[in-house]
Amino acid sequence: MHVRTWADRINNLREINTLRNQIFVGFTLTMILVLVFAGAFIYGEVSVLLKQSAEKHIQQTAIQANGRLDVLLKQIDSLTTQVVTDSYVQKLLLKEAKGMPSNFNERQSLLQIANNYMAYSSGISSLELYTLDNRRLFPLDDSSIKRISMNALTQADEKKGRIAWVGIDPRVSDSVLAIRRINLLDNSYLPGGYLVVHVYREYFNMYESETEKEEKNPFRSRELMLLSDSEGNPIISDLDDEAAKSVLAQTGSTVTLEQESMLAVRQQSKVADWKLVLLMPVEAATEGISVLRTAIFVSIGIAALAFLLLTLPLSTMITRPIQQLMRSMRRARFGGLRVIPDGRNYFRTLEINELNNTYNQMVTHMNELIQVVYEKEITQSRTELKALQAQINPHFLFNTLEAFYWSLEEKEESELAQTILAMSGLFRYVIGSAADNDERVTIRDELEHAQRYLQIMKMRLIDRLHWFIEADEQLLQVPIPKLIIQPLVENAILHGVESRISPGSVTIRVFSAKPGFATIAVIDDGVGMDGEALNKLMQSIEGVPSQEPKKGAGVAMSNVQRRLKLYYPNTNERGSGLQIDSKAGAGTTVSFDITIPPEGDGLS
Incomplete structure (x- = not known):
């Protein structure tokens, strides 16, 4: 019961993990992520x-209010x-400075002057005129200037005749106090007294009434002003x-208020x-953000x-032909490969149709191959016995040559015995055995095989052939393709030594001219070739057909x-393969380069 439960769970997971569901979920998640990122951006x-618009608006309002304040x-x-x-x-005041006090009528005349000037400004509540010896000339009483703080008088003296704005009047809280020192024009601008101005606080209100504020700017009703x-x-x-x-004590573009x-x-x-400060609630400045968020x-x-509604049918349209292909492939396990019928599905894409066509072609081709293979197996089973009967065992040839060798040794024909031994080694190297069928051998093996071949050819040419092998000892273990040197030696004897009337020689050299590479050269002192013959030989080696082929020319060389x-x-630099240097009457040198593998990468 427990095993069946786990099996049911695995089947449920397989049903969920389908291409249709993956496309559906993948497209949906991608779209949601795109929408979320776009919305967040x-x-x-x-x-x-x-926020910048709100800050710009309140900044402009503050500049306008500050401009109105400066005007006032x-x-x-x-x-x-x-x-x-x-x-x-x-x-x-000049008379007072000379020690002549003003009488009542003279001071009374100041009332008319003060009223005339105050009529030009509705913000001034009163004007006061004082002498330097603390006597008030206007209004008409005996009040002393000492009732004004020394700090205010100091500010007036520091201004040197310009107006000094002291602040809130300590005696009258609804007015602002300003003091101006009066310099006597006819007395070298020496101080002659002080003018004290009382201004209504409401005079500095830069905003209109609440109704006017809302009519001009509905957002201004949310602004707060502080001067x-x-x-x-x-x-x-x-x-x-x-x-x-509390607001004045805080700094920064944002303050906290309650x-x-x-x-x-x-x-x-x-x-x-x-200092003029304008305040606006952050929520009021960004109230459009909540609407935008919603x-x-x-x-x-x-x-x-x-x-979601569009992805579901889209994923179904994409995966339905693939499911049909899967069902056809599953049925192939129970009885042969069958072609999928070409139904009329107008919602298939070009790729799905191509997949179905490719599958049908594969099924048709595989059925044909199965039939051909079946027929070939029947034919092969009939011919294998005949092939086994006609097969020659190479060991029979090797054993026969060994028997000749021992027979000649007993008859003291040592030279002929050595030739037979060389021939046996040559055949054994060329034919080989199933266990010794490597494509690569060492340079030492190739040189020994070439030496056996030269030994056999010397028996035929006798004194006309001399041969030499010169090889660096450290290069003898370098791997090389099998049977790559002997065809060059054979070509040197055939076209070099045998073309001479006098005796000739063949030299094999193995050396390293540059690091990582080894050069193998086969040199003969035959008649050589001129440029035209050399070009024809190179064309033959490269596989270009020649109109006048020579005896044995190019066959083995082309293979090499x-x-x-x-x-x-x-x-x-000249490319891979054989390099041939020859001149008429000066012999021929055939060479090639091979790479020396790093230590440990040679023959195993």
């Missing part, structure tokens, strides 16, 4: 744009300049004093050392659902050439 980019401050500055330079005020003096005390603020001081993040833009007045989620959901190019391609 769009969300991030639009969020940055919305300059109006007060211009008005007070006119007061301190008024001829009557200058005359009265503070040089000491950090709020002058105009949409916040209470504690919250305003656990809410606010965008903060700061401006410094060019006229007075005052739209992206809905779009991803709709796109994923639509893709093909094997050298197969085993040693591109061994030197």
Whole structure:
């Protein structure tokens, strides 16, 4: 029962892990990932744009508000300049500076002057005029200037005649205090007194009423404004004093106000050392992001659902022909290969149709091959016995030659016995045995085989043939293709030594001219060849048919050439294969290069 449960599980896994399901899941996951990445990218980019737009808007608002503030401050500055330079005020203060106190009528005249100037500005609540000896000339009372702080007087003296904005009036909290020192124009600009200005705090409100704000800019109702003096005390603020001081104490583009993040833009007045701060809630600046986020989620959901509905039939269309092919291949295990019928499926792709056609062609070809192989096996079984009967065992030839050798030794025919022994070794090397059928041998083996061949040929040519073998000892174990030197020696005897009337010689040299390569050369002192004969020989070796073939020319050499190019391609600058150097009357040298394998890569 337990084994069957595991088998059922494996079958269920196989049913799930189908090409159709893989295409369905793969396409769906890919589409969802693409949608998620695209949505995340769009969300991030639009969020940055919305935040930058909000910051740009509040920055422009702050610049405009700061410009209006400077205009208001300059109006007060211009008005007070006119007061301190008024001829009557200058005359009265000059008289006071000379020690002549002003009478009541003279001070009473200042009331008309003050009213005339105050009529030009609705923000000034009152003007006060003081002498240097702390007496107030206007309004008409005996108040001393000492009621104004020494810090304020110091600021006025430091300005040297320009207006000094002190801040909130300590006596009247709804007004702002400004002081200006009056320099006497007719007395070398020496100090003659002070002008104290009281300005309504509401005068510095840069915003219109709430209704006007919403009509001009519906987003402005969410903005908060804070104007503070040089000491950090709020002058105009949409916040209470504690919250305003908390905001002023914070730095950066974002501040926290009652656990809410606010965008903060700061401006410094060019006229007075005052600071203007505009605040906007971060949520208000980026309220479009939540709508965008919802739209992206809905779009991803709709796109994923639509893709699911489209992927299911698409995967079915792709995998249905493959399933038919699989069923046909499974049926082949139970009784022959059958061709898939060519049904009319208009949803097949070109690749699926080509796959079915290729499978049908393969089945037809394999059925034909099976029939041919079956017939060949019957014919082969009938001819094998005849072939075995006609086979010659090479060992019979070797044993016969060995018997000749021992018979000649007993008759003391040692020279002829050595020739028979050389012939036996030559046949044994050429024919070989099933256990000794390697394609490669060592250079030592090839030289010994060539030496046996030369020994046999010397018996035929007697004194007309002399031969020499010169080989580096360290190159004798280098592997080389079998029967690659003897055909060159045979060609040297046939076309070199036998062409001479006088005795000739054949020399075999094995040496290394450059690292990693060995050169094997077969040299004869025959009649040689001119350029035309050499070209014809090279064409014959390369397989080009000749109109005047010579006796034995090119047959064995062509075989050697093909094997050298197969085993040693591109061994030197002139290419692989045989290199022939010959001149008429100067003999012929046939050589070739082979590679020396690294240690351990030779014959095993």
